[in-house]
Amino acid sequence: MEPIRVGLLGLGVVGGGTFNVLARNAEEIARRAGRHIVVTKVSARDLVKAKSRVGDAAQVVADPFEIVRDPSIDIVVELIGGDGLARELVLEAIAHGKHVVTANKALLAKHGNEIFALASEKGVMVMFEAAVAGGIPIIKAIREGLTANQIEWVAGIINGTTNFILSEMRARGLPFADVLAEAQKLGYAEADPTFDVEGVDAAHKLTLLSAIAFGVPVQFDKAYIEGISSLSQTDISYAEELGYRIKLLGVTKARPDGIELRVHPTLIPAKRLLANVEGAMNAVLVQGDAVGATLYYGKGAGEEPTASAVVADLVDVTRLHTADPEHRVPHLAFQPQSMSDKPILPIEAVTTSYYLRLTVDDVPGVLAEITRILADASISIGSMIQKPREGSTQADIIFLTHEAIERNVNAAIARIEALTTVQSKVTRLRLENLA
Ligand code: NDP
Numbered sequence: 067m068e069p070i071r072v073g074l075l076g077l078g079v080v081g082g083g084t085f086n087v088l089a090r091n092a093e094e095i096a097r098r099a100g101r102h103i104v105v106t107k108v109s110a111r112d113l114v115k116a117k118s119r120v121g122d123a124a125q126v127v128a129d130p131f132e133i134v135r136d137p138s139i140d141i142v143v144e145l146i147g148g149d150g151l152a153r154e155l156v157l158e159a160i161a162h163g164k165h166v167v168t169a170n171k172a173l174l175a176k177h178g179n180e181i182f183a184l185a186s187e188k189g190v191m192v193m194f195e196a197a198v199a200g201g202i203p204i205i206k207a208i209r210e211g212l213t214a215n216q217i218e219w220v221a222g223i224i225n226g227t228t229n230f231i232l233s234e235m236r237a238r239g240l241p242f243a244d245v246l247a248e249a250q251k252l253g254y255a256e257a258d259p260t261f262d263v264e265g266v267d268a269a270h271k272l273t274l275l276s277a278i279a280f281g282v283p284v285q286f287d288k289a290y291i292e293g294i295s296s297l298s299q300t301d302i303s304y305a306e307e308l309g310y311r312i313k314l315l316g317v318t319k320a321r322p323d324g325i326e327l328r329v330h331p332t333l334i335p336a337k338r339l340l341a342n343v344e345g346a347m348n349a350v351l352v353q354g355d356a357v358g359a360t361l362y363y364g365k366g367a368g369e370e371p372t373a374s375a376v377v378a379d380l381v382d383v384t385r386l387h388t389a390d391p392e393h394r395v396p397h398l399a400f401q402p403q404s405m406s407d408k409p410i411l412p413i414e415a416v417t418t419s420y421y422l423r424l425t426v427d428d429v430p431g432v433l434a435e436i437t438r439i440l441a442d443a444s445i446s447i448g449s450m451i452q453k454p455r456e457g458s459t460q461a462d463i464i465f466l467t468h469e470a471i472e473r474n475v476n477a478a479i480a481r482i483e484a485l486t487t488v489q490s491k492v493t494r495l496r497l498e499n500l501a
């Protein structure tokens with residue numbers, strides 16, 4: 067049988083890895099796909115570098131539009147990144163009847179609805195396994211493996227760069243900037259690393275997970291996003307002392323009144339498997355009503371782990387491209403006419419537990435005032451520690467609360483900060499027991 071012909075847009079970390087894996091495992095992949103998968107054209111900006119990488123195996127072109135409009139290409143693999151040029155290329159490829167494989171979560175989180183609608187109209191597949199959690203087949207697991215379930219919630223460490231930074235800060239006490247530079251050197255970070263550090267990349271991925279878990283459109287603009295840049299070593303240490311680890315966690319939960327969609331630094335009990343996911347590893351915990359909890363773990367970034375997911379999509383497209391489009395797995399797991407319009411809830415409506423840290427004058431009655439405010443706001447305290455500040459008359463107080471509504475916690479924090487005996491802002495972190 068004729069090989070299926072692939073045009074590769076971008077030959078950087080993931081593009082290069084994809085090219086290598088396809089070449090190295092060509093026979094094994096063909097045995098699975100039923101025919102060979104061959105990259106015939108590659109586009110990159112630096113043509114000399116690209117040519118030296120692919121040799122005579124594929125034609126290297128400067129204009130990516132030459133690939134998406136080429137009638138001989140069956141599948142376009144978009145590995146350029148960003149949501150400007152990449153969006154134009156993907157839409158043009160679909161308009162030309164090509165199937166698309168992409169690792170670009172930024173593109174799909176912002177323009178997924180438009181892209182999937184056009185793909186459905188044209189009867190082509192847009193596959194994005196590599197866009198979430200690198201090499202972990204989490205899209206396949208949720209979209210196909212868990213279809214019997216009502217998914218209740220998904221919680222995951224889905225950004226390798228920030229997990230690497232938090233792990234190194236906790237275990238080796240290394241400064242934030244040094245660890246970020248190392249993550250960039252290792253090819254984990256986004257072209258603009260603030261996407262990683264400020265939680266945006268994780269929110270892109272969580273938006274996609276939420277859509278396929280609950281059958282809602284992608285709604286990145288409604289996600290609550292808080293990164294790790296203002297996280298302090300003090301809180302990492304206090305959390306440790308209290309039996310918790312801090313991770314940048316993406317949480318999406320189905321509630322009767324809507325869907326929670328949030329990314330923020332989160333305390334997780336140290337004994338949980340998720341709390342022990344270190345370095346650039348990713349892990350996603352999915353709670354389904356029938357199956358219970360299932361956990362998916364693996365490399366969330368890097369050349370070949372991500373290529374593994376890209377190639378898996380290429381094999382799926384090769385197997386399925388002759389199938390009736392109506393009978394393929396829907397892009398967002400649910401049939402387009404059966405999507406839900408459940409709203410994404412604002413962060414003030416979220417219910418979770420909290421870690422609150424503040425500095426107070428160590429005088430009689432201060433604790434009573436604070437606990438009164440918490441009680442008034444229906445916030446129940448799970449545990450508390452008080453640490454005298456050496457050489458001063460002040461103390462740090464840390465509360466862990468039971469579940470409370472964020473709006474109540476915000477109101478209580480405002481009242482606590484107004485007390486004359488409270489000498490700091492309240493540091494507020496969310497806590498998930500993941501039981
Ligand atoms: P790189 O920066 O390493 O590679 C990007 C490639 O795209 C390069 O070949 C570059 O060409 C090419 N390119 C960039 N801009 C243009 C342009 N304007 N016109 C033509 N070509 C262009 O990125 P990655 O491989 O790391 O990431 C690619 C995608 O994969 C992104 O969407 C990213 O979010 C996603 N991803 C990355 C992961 C990772 O671990 N790195 C993991 C999962 C997903 P040249 O080199 O010649 O400049």
Ligand code: HSE
Nearest residue numbers: 225226227254256367
């Ligand atoms: N920058 C991303 C990360 C790459 O660190 O997880 C993988 O999507």
